Structures are given as structure tokens and as C-alpha cells.
Amino acid sequence: MRAAARASSSDPYATGHGDPSFHVARYDLDLTYRVAPNRLRGTATLDVEVLAPTRVLVLDLVGLTVERVEVAGAPLARHDHRGGRLTLRLGRDVDAGTRLTVTVRYGGTPRPVRSPWGEVGWEELEDGVIVASQPTGAPSWFPCNDRPDDRATYRTALTVDAPYRVLAHGRLVERRARASTTTWVHEEDRPTAPYLATVQVGRYEEVVLGDGAAPQRALVPAALVPALRDRLGDHDALLSCLVDAFGPYPFAGYTLVCTPDDLEIPVEAQGAAVFGANHLTGPDADDRLVAHELAHQWFGNSVGLRTWQDIWLNEGFACWAEWWWSQASGGPDVRTLARTWHERLAARPQDLVLSDPGYDRIFDDRVYKRGALTLEALRTVLGTDAFLGLLRAWTSRYAHATATTDDLRALASEHAAATGGEALAGRVADLLADWLDRPGLPPLPASW
Ligand SMILES: [Zn+2]
Numbered sequence: 486m487r488a489a490a491r492a493s494s495s496d497p498y499a500t501g502h503g504d505p506s507f508h509v510a511r512y513d514l515d516l517t518y519r520v521a522p523n524r525l526r527g528t529a530t531l532d533v534e535v536l537a538p539t540r541v542l543v544l545d546l547v548g549l550t551v552e553r554v555e556v557a558g559a560p561l562a563r564h565d566h567r568g569g570r571l572t573l574r575l576g577r578d579v580d581a582g583t584r585l586t587v588t589v590r591y592g593g594t595p596r597p598v599r600s601p602w603g604e605v606g607w608e609e610l611e612d613g614v615i616v617a618s619q620p621t622g623a624p625s626w627f628p629c630n631d632r633p634d635d636r637a638t639y640r641t642a643l644t645v646d647a648p649y650r651v652l653a654h655g656r657l658v659e660r661r662a663r664a665s666t667t668t669w670v671h672e673e674d675r676p677t678a679p680y681l682a683t684v685q686v687g688r689y690e691e692v693v694l695g696d697g698a699a700p701q702r703a704l705v706p707a708a709l710v711p712a713l714r715d716r717l718g719d720h721d722a723l724l725s726c727l728v729d730a731f732g733p734y735p736f737a738g739y740t741l742v743c744t745p746d747d748l749e750i751p752v753e754a755q756g757a758a759v760f761g762a763n764h765l766t767g768p769d770a771d772d773r774l775v776a777h778e779l780a781h782q783w784f785g786n787s788v789g790l791r792t793w794q795d796i797w798l799n800e801g802f803a804c805w806a807e808w809w810w811s812q813a814s815g816g817p818d819v820r821t822l823a824r825t826w827h828e829r830l831a832a833r834p835q836d837l838v839l840s841d842p843g844y845d846r847i848f849d850d851r852v853y854k855r856g857a858l859t860l861e862a863l864r865t866v867l868g869t870d871a872f873l874g875l876l877r878a879w880t881s882r883y884a885h886a887t888a889t890t891d892d893l894r895a896l897a898s899e900h901a902a903a904t905g906g907e908a909l910a911g912r913v914a915d916l917l918a919d920w921l922d923r924p925g926l927p928p929l930p931a932s933w
Pocket of ligand 1: 799803
């Protein structure tokens with residue numbers, strides 16, 4: 486455990502967030518939010534498992550004020566909150582395996598967290614809130630161990646004024662109405678990374694999108710209901726298409742939130758995704774984004790990242806899913822889209838290594854498109870059936886767990902060997918090395 490903890494903390498993609506010496510197994514969030522003044526207050530109760538002997542635990546919480554901290558299972562000597570880090574100093578060393586309960590009472594005016602990619606996390610709309618935390622926005626609304634590989638179950642209770650509707654990750658298990666407020670309780674029993682935890686608050690209507698492979702709903706401003714019903718009319722077919730390609734849908738349901746405001750980009754959350762009105766209505770609306778965010782439920786949300794270094798495992802796969810849906814729904818086929826993007830990438834600087842792009846470039850568009858091209862190259866040498874078999878083995882072997890690029894290489898070699906023997910396994914290993922580990926853009930394999 487010591488060695489593992491040291492290795493994790495030296496991860497250059499860990500960015501001063503998170504603490505590898507402990508794991509949070511469960512977050513119980515009991516919060517009240519006033520929309521107009523943007524005031525959040527409540528209690529977070531964390532079930533903590535110590536992973537390496539320590540006397541200090543560090544949580545991430547940015548911009549909010551800590552009112553009280555309690556620890557059960559070990560004496561708390563003192564706590565200290567500065568620079569977005571809440572440091573708990575224990576009265577004695579605790580061993581690996583120790584279970585602690587950490588309770589934090591906190592509140593204030595939540596704001597997004599600044600990052601190299603702009604502001605992420607809790608964000609006020611004109612009349613409501615979205616939380617889109619990828620990659621480091623989770624501490625804008627709750628104290629957490631902000632690492633993509635530290636996944637927990639959640640109970641999220643959020644009390645808001647009555648006209649507002651709340652969505653959080655997981656199933657809605659309770660809705661308690663009082664005179665002027667309603668408490669919305671969501672339970673997520675699948676392991677969830679802090680960046681995929683979310684709350685959405687707004688004046689939304691619910692639209693049923695389909696009940697085929699899983700219940701799919703949209704939360705939409707009343708004025709956009711007719712337009713969205715029309716625009717998302719084939720969502721059930723989209724989900725079936727992705728289930729056929731990638732395997733069973735990994736969560737209890739899917740909720741697509743369309744905010745009344747325009748947003749910069751759509752973002753995935755656990756069992757949900759958030760779109761701006763501009764992504765789904767008007768001249769810039771784009772169907773490929775709907776497929777992309779839904780595909781993240783398999784790639785990123787179920788099969789999760791161990792480190793941000795491997796972000797192509799999320800974004801490359803979600804981009805390839807856009808192309809697959811385009812082909813299935815009568816648009817340009819995968820091969821045509823791949824050729825187009827290959828030409829575009831060939832005209833851009835060849836200085837990005839997909840398996841290690843550098844923390845500042847994890848959201849570089851080339852990570853997305855080259856990632857998708859890597860998968861298309863793999864499909865070309867394996868054949869479509871074997872390739873889709875590999876994707877389904879990937880989503881099944883690493884369902885609700887974390888994985889790395891090396892895990893994918895190993896599984897791809899295994900599949901190639903089973904399909905075409907050692908010669909094919911060797912060819913696949915070489916292909917992945919060319920696409921993932923070197924900056925120069927390889928040609929797309931010519932033959933099927
Ligand atoms: Zn994405």
C-alpha cells in the first residue's frame with residue numbers, strides 16, 4: 486500500500502487534488518440551497534477507509550467555509566482549511582484498513598473552480614444551477630477526495646424552494662414536500678468518481694425519451710419541450726444502437742438535461758449529461774453530441790480512468806461512438822468520417838502523444854479525434870465483429886472499475902491472438918504503439 490500510495494502521489498496528472506492515503510467508500514450529502522442568493526449549506530458524511538498508515542487526511546473543498554469537522558474512529562487533533570485543501574490532523578497514527586467517519590458541516594456561496602480549461606464545477610445559470618465538474622470541479626460543492634480513481638457510492642439530499650426541480654446522480658428515491666421547499670433524495674449505488682457527481686437545479690419539465698434498453702428521460706425548460714421532443718425522437722434507437730455495439734447499459738437510467746441557457750460544451754455526469762439549449766436547438770444543434778455524451782456512460786463513467794493521463798479512453802471512444810451512430814442512422818459512414826478527420830489531423834502539428842498528452846492538453850481536440858482514429862485503425866485490422874467483441878469485453882471486464890491504456894493493450898492482444906493467432910496479436914501491439922506512443926500520425930490501415 487505504501488508503494489502504491491507513493492506511485493499515485495507522484496502522478497503528474499494528479500494536479501494537487503486528492504489524497505492517495507485514503508479511499509472514500511460513500512458520501513452522504515445533506516444540503517440546502519437557495520437559488521436567488523446562491524447559498525449552499527449542509528453536512529457531508531464520508532465513510533473513509535485508510536489505505537496507508539497516516540496521521541493526516543486531506544480533502545478538497547474550494548470556496549466554501551467549513552463550520553465544523555468531526556471524526557469517528559480516531560481522535561481529531563485539529564483541522565485547517567486553506568488553498569482549497571481541508572487538512573485533518575489526527576491525534577495518533579492510523580493503520581491501513583482503519584475505517585473512519587468524517588463529518589463536515591459547511592456552507593457559503595459556491596463558485597466554479599478555476600482550471601487550465603476554464604471554470605468547472607458548480608455554476609449558476611440565469612435561474613438555476615448546473616454542476617459539470619470534469620476534471621477538478623467537484624470540490625466546488627462538497628468536500629471530497631478529488632481523484633478520478635477514488636470512486637464511491639452516494640446519497641445526495643438537496644432541499645430547494647418549491648418551484649425548482651433537482652436532478653442528482655443516481656435514482657430519485659424520495660421527494661419530501663414542505664410548505665415552501667422540497668427535498669430531493671438521490672441514491673447512487675454504482676462507484677462514482679467525484680467529477681461525475683452532479684446536481685442540476687432548474688424549472689424543468691420531464692420528457693420521456695424511451696424505455697427500451699433503459700429508462701431515458703430529458704429535463705427541459707417548458708418552452709423547449711416541443712422542439713426537444715422532435716429533436717430527440719430517435720433517442721431510444723440511439724441507445725439500442727450503442728447497447729448492441731458496447732454491451733448492456735451500465736446504469737439504472739439516463740437523464741439528459743437541457744438548460745435554458747446556452748453553454749460552451751455539453752458534459753457527462755453519472756447516468757446523466759448536461760446540454761445547453763444551443764446544443765439541441767437552433768443553427769448550432771448537433772446530433773453527434775447526443776451520441777457522444779451517452780457513450781460516456783460506458784467509457785468514462787462505468788469503465789473509469791485511473792489517471793487523467795488516459796483521457797483518450799473516455800474521449801476517443803465517445804468520438805468513435807459518434808461516427809458509429811452517424812453510420813447507423815443514415816449519415817456519413819465511419820470510414821468516411823475517419824478519412825476526413827485523418828486529413829485534418831495530418832495538417833496539424835504532430836507533437837501530441839496520445840498515451841501521455843500532458844496534463845494541460847488532456848482536452849486537446851486531437852486527443853479526441855486521434856483516439857477515435859486509433860479505434861478505427863484497430864477495427865480495420867481486427868474486422869468489425871472482433872473489434873466490437875473487444876469493446877464489449879472491455880466494458881464487461883472493467884465495468885464499474887478503473888482501467889488504463891495498458892489494460893486495453895493487453896485485452897486487445899488477447900482478442901487478436903484468439904481471432905488471428907500470434908501474428909495478429911503482434912500486428913495489433915505494433916499498431917497501438919504507433920498510434921498511442923509516438924507523436925507522428927500513422928496512415929490509416931488500407932485494407933479490411
Ligand atoms: Zn467527451
